[in-house]
Amino acid sequence: MIVAEQKPMAEIKELVAPYKKVLILGCGTCVKTCFAGGEDEVAVMASALRLAFKVDGKEIHVEEQTVERQCEDEFIQESAPAIARNEAVLSLACGAGVQAMARRFKSTPLLPGVNTTFIGVLEKPGLFTEECSGCGDCKLAVFGGICPFTRCAKKLLNGPCGGSQNGKCEVSAETDCAWHLIIERLTALGQMDNLRTYIPPKNWRASLAAGPRRLFREDHVI
Numbered sequence: 001m002i003v004a005e006q007k008p009m010a011e012i013k014e015l016v017a018p019y020k021k022v023l024i025l026g027c028g029t030c031v032k033t034c035f036a037g038g039e040d041e042v043a044v045m046a047s048a049l050r051l052a053f054k055v056d057g058k059e060i061h062v063e064e065q066t067v068e069r070q071c072e073d074e075f076i077q078e079s080a081p082a083i084a085r086n087e088a089v090l091s092l093a094c095g096a097g098v099q100a101m102a103r104r105f106k107s108t109p110l111l112p113g114v115n116t117t118f119i120g121v122l123e124k125p126g127l128f129t130e131e132c133s134g135c136g137d138c139k140l141a142v143f144g145g146i147c148p149f150t151r152c153a154k155k156l157l158n159g160p161c162g163g164s165q166n167g168k169c170e171v172s173a174e175t176d177c178a179w180h181l182i183i184e185r186l187t188a189l190g191q192m193d194n195l196r197t198y199i200p201p202k203n204w205r206a207s208l209a210a211g212p213r214r215l216f217r218e219d220h221v222i
């Protein structure tokens with residue numbers, strides 16, 4: 001999932017301050033799962049903003065809505081009537097959701113209410129970890145399903161740096177050494193031979209490093 005966290009309230013207040021009627025728009029998919037922008041967070045944010053502006057003696061009308069996914073036209077068109085009633089939208093979706101909305105609603109200011117952080121998993125309640133950098137050329141089969149591009153601090157492709165201690169990365173004692181995990185996993189799978197072949201430096205052309213990417217599925221064109 002895409003992991004995001006809400007911006008500090010002071011920053012949100014500053015973004016919203018120029019407007020008197022604001023729609024807070026949540027997204028019911030990734031940001032809901034990471035507690036940044038689902039229905040519950042929209043309700044809490046709306047109350048917090050109303051209270052914060054009341055304390056400042058400023059009148060503001062805050063409307064709330066959550067759509068299933070802000071990154072898809074099919075869902076965002078549901079918000080068109082609410083957007084028409086408001087001067088601006090505070091979106092609690094990821095950066096893709098905010099931009100999908102901006103594309104569709106050209107004359108409405110779109111304010112990002114969250115910081116989009118990474119592609120990750122829920123490791124345990126309350127802890128999300130980054131697992132994929134979206135490199136565009138997945139090599140997880142070689143590494144037993146653990147991504148050294150993302151999870152090794154030095155992005156090493158041909159074995160560990162030798163600095164790990166008790167399975168933890170030398171760069172951060174809170175982070176598992178990706179290579180410790182890769183070796184454990186390949187041993188369990190009986191696939192340690194995968195590491196006998198030299199892995200050349202990664203070609204980052206398929207990644208964001210070569211500019212924004214597009215994925216065109218001709219078979220889905222109507």
Ligand code: SF4
Pocket residue numbers: 131132133134135136137138139140147148149150
């Ligand atoms: S190899 Fe690339 S696509 Fe696969 S998990 Fe790692 S960063 Fe993501």
Ligand code: SF4
Pocket residue numbers: 151152153154155156159160161162163164165168169170171176177178179180
């Ligand atoms: S300790 Fe492990 S994860 Fe950390 S930089 Fe070295 S090989 Fe990579």
